[in-house]
Amino acid sequence: MMKNKVDIAIIGGGIIGLYTAFELAKRGVENIAVYEKRYIGSGSTFRCGTGIRQQFGDEANIKMMKRAVEKWTNLGDEMDFPNFKMAKTGYLFLLYDEKEVKTFKRNVSLQNSLGVPSKVITPEEAREIVPTLDISEVIAATFNPTDGKANPFLAVYGLARKLRKMGIEINEYTEVKDIIVKDSQVEGVKTSKGEVKADIVLNAANAWAKIFNEKLGLNIPIEPYKHQGIVSEPFKLGEIKPMVVSFKYGGAYFTQKANGGLIGGIALKYGPTWDLTPTYEFLREVSKNFTRIIPALKHISIIRQWGGYYAETPDHNAVIGKIKEIEGYYLAAGFSGHGFMLAPSVAEGMADLITKGHTNLPFDFYDPYRFERGELREQAVQMG
Amino acid sequence: MRLEEHPVIDFTKRRGKKVTIYFEGKPIEAYEGEPIAEALHAAGIRVLNYSTEKQRPRGLFCAIGKCSSCLMVVNGIPNTRTCITLVEDGMRVERQRGSQPLPRDYKAPQWKEAEKHYGDIVIIGGGPAGLMAGIKAAEKGAKVLLIDEQPILGGQLVKQTHKFFGKREQFAGVRGIKIAEILADEAKKNGVEIHLETSAIGIFDNNGEKLVVAVEKNKKLHEFHGKAVVVATGAMEKMIPFENNDLPGVYGAGAIQTLMNTYGIEPGKRVLIVGAGNVGVILAYQLKQAGVNVVAIVEAMPRIGAYFVHAAKVRRLGIPIYTRHTILRAEGDGKVERAVVAQIDENWQPIPGTEKVYDVDVIALAVGLRPSIELLHQAGAQITYARELSGYVVRHDERMETTVRGLFVAGDSSGIEEATTAMLEGKIAGLSAALLVGKAPLQVYDEIKKAQKDLEEFRSGPFGKHILEGLKKVMIND
Numbered sequence: 001m002m003k004n005k006v007d008i009a010i011i012g013g014g015i016i017g018l019y020t021a022f023e024l025a026k027r028g029v030e031n032i033a034v035y036e037k038r039y040i041g042s043g044s045t046f047r048c049g050t051g052i053r054q055q056f057g058d059e060a061n062i063k064m065m066k067r068a069v070e071k072w073t074n075l076g077d078e079m080d081f082p083n084f085k086m087a088k089t090g091y092l093f094l095l096y097d098e099k100e101v102k103t104f105k106r107n108v109s110l111q112n113s114l115g116v117p118s119k120v121i122t123p124e125e126a127r128e129i130v131p132t133l134d135i136s137e138v139i140a141a142t143f144n145p146t147d148g149k150a151n152p153f154l155a156v157y158g159l160a161r162k163l164r165k166m167g168i169e170i171n172e173y174t175e176v177k178d179i180i181v182k183d184s185q186v187e188g189v190k191t192s193k194g195e196v197k198a199d200i201v202l203n204a205a206n207a208w209a210k211i212f213n214e215k216l217g218l219n220i221p222i223e224p225y226k227h228q229g230i231v232s233e234p235f236k237l238g239e240i241k242p243m244v245v246s247f248k249y250g251g252a253y254f255t256q257k258a259n260g261g262l263i264g265g266i267a268l269k270y271g272p273t274w275d276l277t278p279t280y281e282f283l284r285e286v287s288k289n290f291t292r293i294i295p296a297l298k299h300i301s302i303i304r305q306w307g308g309y310y311a312e313t314p315d316h317n318a319v320i321g322k323i324k325e326i327e328g329y330y331l332a333a334g335f336s337g338h339g340f341m342l343a344p345s346v347a348e349g350m351a352d353l354i355t356k357g358h359t360n361l362p363f364d365f366y367d368p369y370r371f372e373r374g375e376l377r378e379q380a381v382q383m384g
Numbered sequence: 385m386r387l388e389e390h391p392v393i394d395f396t397k398r399r400g401k402k403v404t405i406y407f408e409g410k411p412i413e414a415y416e417g418e419p420i421a422e423a424l425h426a427a428g429i430r431v432l433n434y435s436t437e438k439q440r441p442r443g444l445f446c447a448i449g450k451c452s453s454c455l456m457v458v459n460g461i462p463n464t465r466t467c468i469t470l471v472e473d474g475m476r477v478e479r480q481r482g483s484q485p486l487p488r489d490y491k492a493p494q495w496k497e498a499e500k501h502y503g504d505i506v507i508i509g510g511g512p513a514g515l516m517a518g519i520k521a522a523e524k525g526a527k528v529l530l531i532d533e534q535p536i537l538g539g540q541l542v543k544q545t546h547k548f549f550g551k552r553e554q555f556a557g558v559r560g561i562k563i564a565e566i567l568a569d570e571a572k573k574n575g576v577e578i579h580l581e582t583s584a585i586g587i588f589d590n591n592g593e594k595l596v597v598a599v600e601k602n603k604k605l606h607e608f609h610g611k612a613v614v615v616a617t618g619a620m621e622k623m624i625p626f627e628n629n630d631l632p633g634v635y636g637a638g639a640i641q642t643l644m645n646t647y648g649i650e651p652g653k654r655v656l657i658v659g660a661g662n663v664g665v666i667l668a669y670q671l672k673q674a675g676v677n678v679v680a681i682v683e684a685m686p687r688i689g690a691y692f693v694h695a696a697k698v699r700r701l702g703i704p705i706y707t708r709h710t711i712l713r714a715e716g717d718g719k720v721e722r723a724v725v726a727q728i729d730e731n732w733q734p735i736p737g738t739e740k741v742y743d744v745d746v747i748a749l750a751v752g753l754r755p756s757i758e759l760l761h762q763a764g765a766q767i768t769y770a771r772e773l774s775g776y777v778v779r780h781d782e783r784m785e786t787t788v789r790g791l792f793v794a795g796d797s798s799g800i801e802e803a804t805t806a807m808l809e810g811k812i813a814g815l816s817a818a819l820l821v822g823k824a825p826l827q828v829y830d831e832i833k834k835a836q837k838d839l840e841e842f843r844s845g846p847f848g849k850h851i852l853e854g855l856k857k858v859m860i861n862d
Contacts, residue, residue: 132486233463234436236485260436260483277764280588280597284498291493296486298493299461301602305586 002171005197007031008354009189011176011212012204013040015152015343016332018159018170020202022079023351025166032168033198035191037175041156044206045340047308049229049253049265049383051243052341053091053147054116057107057381060365061317061338062114064345067361071344072150081158084151089255090242091147092129094293095140100247104142107381111144118144130240132296137248149243149255152340179203179212179329186328200354202330207309209333216326220319220368222334224309225271228282231304232297234260240294245383250289253383262300264290267383269310276307310337315377320346320366322353330354331368337382385650386426387674392545392559395648403473417535418647420466420477421447421454426649430632430719432456432466433480441718443632447639448540449533449583450620450756453630456480460487464602467639470535470581498597498605503527503577504821505814506596506610508584508759511539512803513795514616515567516810517817520831521614522574524815526823529608530576531598533583536646537571538564539618539795541803543641545673546666549693550842554804561645563803582606587613587763587791594790612790612817615760616810619753619774619796624658627713633720637667637750644674652746656723657681658711662802664750665690665705668698679742682709682725684732691847712739714747723747753800760797764788772854773799781860782836783816784809792817799854805842811835 007029010017013036021032036042052072054065069086076084095101104120111118121143123135129143160170171193178190179201188197203209207224240262243255247267254264266289268282283305291298313319316336323329332350335342349359365377387395400416407429414423421432421444431441432454445453449468458464459476462484466477505521507514510532518528536542544560555563571578582600589595596608621636623629635643635651637659643649655671657664660683668678681698686707688695698705708728715722727738754775761767765786766779777799784792794813795806812835818824819832843851 132488132490134490134492136492234483235462236483239486277589278586278762280586280590280595283586283597288495291495294486295492296489299487299489301463 006033008200009198010034010202014043014045015340017204019343019347020350021168022159023347027355034170035174035176036172039172040160044308045152048152048340050149055091055118055144060362063362067345079158079162084154084158086148086150088148090145092242092244093142094138094246096137096248101140132294134295200328204332206333207311221371222311223272225269225312226273226307227269227310228307229265230286230302232262232300233303246293249292252289278305278307312336316380316382317377318366319368321368387648405471405475407477414471420469420471422647423471436482444639446621446636447642498607500607501529502609503529505612505817506608507614509616510537511618513806513810515571516807517614517794517814518576519570520811520814521818522576524818524824526818528576531579531582535581537568543645545645611821614792614813616795617756617797619755622752624751626711631714631720634747637663637748640748654744655746655748656742656744657748659750660705661689665694665698668703672701678703681705683707684710755797770854770857772850777858779858779860784813808835808839
């Protein structure tokens with residue numbers, strides 16, 4: 001039987017919801033429940049590109065990601081699931097003109113000043129990392145060896161297993177229909193399986209977050225955009241170790257998964273839309289652009305293609321924080337394609353915010369009220 | 385070994401020009417028009433690759449491009465489906481050992497826009513269902529584009545050397561291979577545009593019309609534009625679990641038919657057949673026809689599933705059929721050398737002491753098929769499970785239209801039956817599609833109704849009972 005009263009109700013069984021539940025549980029909050037309208041991970045986490053990087057262009061995202069990587073590194077042990085490991089295979093940005101080089105040099109020195117060991121390298125050095133690269137047009141590259149990737153399926157299943165062992169309730173196929181608010185105070189959630197009383201509700205529904213916000217009269221700009229991904233047939237593991245990124249060729253990003261198949265996408269988006277039908281245009285553009293970066297990929301077949309949402313905000317940075325108008329209502333959504341990689345530090349900061357009222361992480365940067373005030377952040381470097 | 389004498393087919397006439405391919409550097413004689421894996425089999429090479437995890441030897445299994453058991457490195461390109469890739473003179477073929485490195489190829493490809501083809505109806509699959517759909521739609525004046533990833537038209541008919549029975553208008557008394565020729569000629573005569581060795585990779589919506597994207601010979605991109613699509617992609621062979629079921633020489637029944645009846649290659653010397661349904665029993669007969677020894681047929685069910693006439697013929701040939709028996713394991717060093725079978729009890733458990741060991745070099749699995757629904761699923765059609773139709777199938781209405789407007793299905797891809805029902809369903813799908821795209825007059829309903837009635841009649845016997853049960857789960861009622 002599903003509990004009818006909890007301390008904290010979390011909407012969304014993706015990586016953000018589950019990881020936050022884990023951080024809260026570690027802080028001794030026991031009466032937590034997660035509500036997922038389909039199965040855990042099914043919204044955006046299982047559709048993601050798997051990348052984890054600290055090569056951002058602003059201090060807040062770099063700090064958040066640096067902390068996230070520390071936490072990703074230990075997650076396997078923490079959740080007693082050693083099969084889960086972050087693969088520190090790096091991110092390799094290929095640069096084709098002076099303007100790009102200038103921006104990335106600036107980013108690298110900012111990253112270095114915050115303790116991220118990224119560096120600017122030559123095209124030849126880039127080819128040493130990925131031997132099949134076509135570097136004929138590349139003039140420089142940046143590489144950070146402590147960036148990498150992780151398997152979202154293992155992360156989600158590992159967390160869920162651990163949470164269930166800790167007595168945390170995870171309700172799949174349980175859709176939250178409404179957040180119940182009385183006198184500007186959260187009272188609980190109305191789900192497809194009945195009402196649950198709760199003093200605190202965390203909206204971790206990412207693309208769907210705005211549905212709840214709108215019902216509560218909150219105007220926080222998060223819109224669903226369709227992005228897509230592909231996976232190829234496997235080839236020898238280690239051929240494409242890092243996440244390779246090329247803004248020149250379609251904003252392409254790709255890396256090899258643990259089974260040797262390629263996973264990746266390009267910067268082609270549709271929306272705002274709830275439609276997730278894969279498109280031929282995407283398939284064609286992926287083929288065209290990937291093979292300009294690594295010509296040998298022309299011999300490799302794509303075996304799957306899918307769509308997923310980027311829950312985008314106007315500056316491509318998430319909205320994370322406490323909602324002032326409604327006591328007990330917290331928001332962590334609008335990740336604009338960075339939710340998976342950011343999850344550990346978002347979860348840590350959110351758990352601190354809920355239990356202690358503050359966090360040392362730079363949550364101000366993701367302030368939900370910045371749009372209202374007209375303070376857009378510099379657009380986060382976004383891929384796909 | 386190649387078959388030089390066959391009572392039904394003269395392979396010496398069928399074979400193309402002699403060519404030489406190089407297997408791991410060694411020259412192998414082959415004939416133009418035959419796929420790589422088949423040519424290698426004729427030269428006695430059964431191990432085509434080694435598995436990634438445990439480096440287990442693997443060989444052919446389905447021989448129709450569906451199972452990926454035959455992947456090899458061809459001219460330096462890994463993951464080539466050698467069972468449907470035709471030999472070319474001078475071709476270099478190597479065994480694939482696990483996952484292959486990317487070829488060291490730094491030549492940026494020149495992107496060519498897809499070759500575009502426009503028609504009213506696009507048909508995917510040139511077997512009995514697809515061909516019949518094409519013929520019927522084209523007869524009504526629709527422009528039909530038909531694609532198939534095999535090098536020859538006819539689907540599985542091209543390997544059926546036996547005569548069909550039933551009604552005269554349903555090709556009773558005609559051999560499957562002949563039906564394939566008749567349908568192919570008819571399709572061409574009616575102006576169906578045919579593209580072979582062309583694999584459909586996706587069905588997309590294109591501003592309300594249909595777009596089928598396909599790749600020819602793994603190289604060239606094609607777009608097929610139309611207002612309706614008929615998916616007639618057939619089925620793939622099922623596998624059952626037993627020890628060493630991946631040993632080269634454990635072949636799907638269809639693969640054995642492809643080897644001997646399409647390309648005139650001896651599948652082996654001594655064969656054990658698992659499964660006494662129509663496929664297994666007909667296979668036994670065809671093997672005898674090709675001069676191959678069949679040691680036995682084992683069937684886990686208490687009864688023989690095949691039509692009585694087929695089973696009786698096999699019994700007359702002296703091939704024992706053991707019901708309530710199953711295969712326990714395959715044995716051999718790198719290839720099948722023995723098969724161990726045993727009787728099973730009412731709980732499907734092997735009965736100790738009943739083991740029999742056969743010295744065989746081929747184990748034929750005739751344990752059923754499952755519908756090939758991948759493209760239908762990708763196109764967004766609703767899928768449901770129907771055990772009676774052998775697995776996941778697409779929901780459709782009486783006119784064979786799926787839950788996606790303009791997307792039709794016919795033949796085994798809509799549930800496993802047989803060639804006769806595939807042709808009838810093809811007829812219904814083709815006519816309904818022609819009606820939808822505005823190429824057939826409303827009177828075509830009479831023809832559709834006639835085909836529906838024929839289907840009903842065909843399914844009215846004891847064998848059709850479970851099909852009708854399955855269809856109850858699948859049919860969309862208007």
